[in-house]
Amino acid sequence: MDLLSIARGPALKAALAIFFFGITWRLVTIFLLRHNWQLSFAREGRAGAWSGALKSVFTFRRPRLSRARRSSMEATADAAVAVGSRSWPHPPFVRRTLYGETIGYLYHIGLALVVIFGAPHILVLKSFFGVGWPALPTPIITIISVLTLALLFAALMRRLGSPVLRHLSNFDDYFSWSIVTLVFATGLMAHGHLGGPYQDVLAWHILSFDLLLAWFPFGKLMHAFFLTPSRAIAGYLLKRRGAPV
């Protein structure tokens, strides 16, 4: 069996099994763990607390029009920030974190576009779900991929360049970054027919994706599954205590 057959056959099956096993294992364990008793009364009742959980996930925060006189441009900018502002730093922190936040958002968007709208990826997803959808033109996907790869390196530089971030980072951060970047780089190389015979580069691309799937539940990539529940719990607790959500 050649490397490509291993990558898209047994290795992919094993990775998929580890991925689904790990995801459900971690989520079920965390959700079923014993929680601290809430000793206070719910300020707005239990339903109110649950509304806080839902609001924190599904609604956007209103723009804060703190200044009395605003130009129309400022108001427009505020409105733009308001869309998704619940996932954007508070104004006092924006200046300090703008660079990192922007890079983070952009490469996540780039990743999503390439994974969902790349022609070969649609074929893979179709083999999962049985349905396909139109692909973005290859040159556009190529440009997005190159930009995303550059943004991934910019994110790494930012992490390495900041003493605080460097101190906070551990093996998980660098390993997760490496796998994501490896999948992206080998995908670009396979697409561009660079770095060796196509079937070998494609095999390495799929193998690195297999590794990503297998690592996903056990590293920080799991934030994709933890983000929403974490925010829902925060929203629930805040609302329960009567804080505005």
Add this chain to the structure above:
Amino acid sequence: MTRSESVQTVNDALDRQGISRRTFLKSCMLAASAMALSPLAGSAMAKQLGKMKRPSVIYLSFQECTGCLESLTRSFSPTLEHLIFNVISLDYDDTLMAAAGHQAEAAKEQAMRDNYGKYVLVVDGAIPLAFGGACHTAAGKSAIQILKEAAKGARAIVAVGTCATFGGLPHANPNPTGAIGVSDLIKDKPVINVSGCPPIPVVMAGTIMHFFAFDKVPELDELHRPKMFYGNTIHDRCYRRPFYDAGKFAESFDDEGARNGWCLYKLGCKGPTTYNSCATLKWNQGVSFPIESGHPCLGCSQPNFWDGGSFYAALPTPKWGKAGEGNPSKAGEIAGAAAGIGAGVGLAAAGLSRYRQYRRAIKAAAAAENGDDSDGQSKEE
């Protein structure tokens, strides 16, 4: 194909048949151009071949469908007739030769004795190892015995077709006859693999001619194939490549993309992973090749192409279920089973954790009742 013919030089044979030197030179030029050699190489080939004795060639057939020989008979540069009547002395080929039975075997043994260490062995078909080699026998001998005997005195071996090179169809899962390719069995002789199902006729004839003309094994790739014919992928040389680069694909065999001649990648084309000359030399005297006729490349010159999944599944498509079928339900089964086990383990882990917390709380309460606060607290932590 008598013994007296086999000792003639090529020029003698040409004279005897009234073939002019110009015609012979033209044939060599065509062969040289097929091999992407310079025009000078064509005249060098003619000079070298002309003065040499017609080399002996023994052609053995094992587990095969005769498609490779059918293909070879369609060679046009050089033609098979030109090759076997003028350039080589085909001393044994059980399909083409007039003799049969004991006479055929005697001709083979005679050729092997007379040309020991000089003849070229052409092998077509896979060699079955299972059941002591009983799956293929001829003249009371198994394929392994026949091959080993013939390989002993051969100068080089040319394995033609994917069966002889990599095991091919007989080797496909579950390989009931234990079929293997020649290079898996013969390690002490140079083996030139000319893969394909069948190989391009010009590639087969050209490889044999190149070997005799330049008196050496051509430069080979890692799969022992001549680089001059297997140096590029079909995709590299495909005339539909610009559509791939532009992201224009046929989605089905009867859609607008197919009618416009767009790339067949999504319809399962294995061109990007297949090394062969189909896109440049083409078939039927350069008329066309499968992709030009609207069908994806099957990847027939690569090892294990029968087990590589469906011919109509795109290259990156996962292999979920049975060989060749992108089976969504199989992926669902894997995911569902793994998620079920994960949920079970998660449930058990959470239950165990809760049980431990409960036990600690009981112990802490008991310790508190006994007035030993510190013990309970330390355990709680």
